[in-house]
């Protein structure tokens with residue numbers, strides 16, 4: 266697949282002049298004329314992200330001698346400019362990396378609840394949940410983690426931060442041509458931007474946005490320049506901090522100078538588990554994603570799923586029932602381990618996976634009335650993903666988010682970036698579903714300084730301790746099931762990266778008790794599942810997965826999801 270979107274206009278040149286290079290190289294990113302390449306197979310390195318310009322910014326760093334971590338940092342910064350719906354500096358994310366020396370890294374730069382947050386902050390006097398406040402505007406924002414995360418990842422990078430941020434600054438300052446999808450996103454959110462902002466923003470213009478229009482973000486460029494000049498303090502202290510705190514004060518938000526100054530990204534121990542001959546490395550808590558793919562993959566590992574056939578009724582039912590069980594556990598047990606005790610060892614054990622599937626009956630539909638969270642004894646739509654590999658043997662998988670599309674819809678006045686609405690990922694009230702229909706309990710209740718439970722699942726599969734698959738996706742609660750299906754498609758059904766990403770997907774999350782399928786899901790399978798007693802709902806899109814598979818000849822087979830502007834860039 267090779268979908269072309271060409272914008273005709275003047276081009277600008279990103280000139281690289283980073284210190285430390287023997288020769289001054291000239292590299293071009295044309296921000297007004299670019300195409301969306303969906304697949305490629307390359308030898309040296311590749312970046313796949315939600316926007317072609319961001320993928321190109323990453324590729325530029327690989328060509329300058331940077332490694333996969335450099336490319337991931339530059340891509341994230343560029344995404345914050347060219348993909349404002351989810352790319353961000355006002356949100357948070359997770360990075361999983363496998364380094365060429367064999368180390369596996371998990372970096373957590375998830376947002377945190379402000380110090381003034383409390384468990385009932387979204388309940389009215391009668392105790393009813395006010396989801397409008399957890400989902401929109403100033404009060405929905407957690408303390409942003411992205412810039413801290415990027416600086417924490419610098420210890421694995423080779424180039425200077427100034428070099429990595431340069432394309433993002435130029436894209437913000439000089440502008441870029443918006444895609445059709447971005448134009449319609451900005452138009453659809455115009456009323457929300459008007460409602461939830463206290464100052465004018467670059468995202469609103471009088472005439473509707475159309476494909477090829479130039480989006481220029483001078484305030485964001487100025488913020489990025491402060492970060493370039495001052496490092497982490499250019500965001501969490503000084504002028505940017507002042508602009509964030511003043512924005513909070515204008516809109517009754519909670520984030521303070523102290524909240525910002527105290528924010529730190531954290532290195533975690535990767536969650537890893539063997540699957541047949543492979544080793545899966547993925548994100549631990551505060552994401553539920555790693556535990557969910559661990560549980561769901563272990564529940565099907567011994568079931569000869571490849572023998573059942575791709576999208577056979579039997580294979581789909583088996584995977585759905587594994588999803589039901591894992592999501593029931595998510596709702597009950599999972600939350601930020603810095604605050605609550607989570608029985609991770611038990612949840613991820615082979616014995617537990619076996620027990621959970623002991624009542625699986627392929628003859629009939631399972632039921633979430635019957636399947637509850639497991640018995641555990643106390644134990645001593647917006648996000649974006651990028652996958653990167655380099656020629657040195659490093660692989661990086663990053664998922665980063667504002668939560669909903671354009672986050673809280675609130676732009677920090679004078680600083681030009683959107684704040685997240687991640688507070689809605691907490692359980693606002695037991696039994697009240699969040700914007701992805703996820704339920705939560707005590708483990709995910711709001712507390713000052715706590716990280717809200719995530720589903721983001723950046724993942725790398727190793728074969729003989731070398732990167733084999735790099736994968737991840739946005740999609741709220743559908744993230745772990747999309748990664749699960751993509752991996753099973755490749756490991757069990759022997760699919761190419763392109764097929765694994767683009768074949769129709771399905772999703773079950775315990776409650777509501779229904780199977781969501783994409784609209785091109787095979788009708789015969791839907792009919793057979795209905796006959797067994799499953800409730801089926803058609804859902805727009807499930808995931809926007811970016812996958813790199815390392816072939817036997819060591820080449821990188823890359824596939825960007827057909828479901829968006831996602832694009833590969835490699836050499």
Ligand code: DON
Pocket residue numbers: 646647648649666667668669687690718719720721738739740741742744
């Ligand atoms: O962390 C999470 O799980 C959510 N905030 C992710 C939201 C998301 O993927 C929206 N994208 N479509």
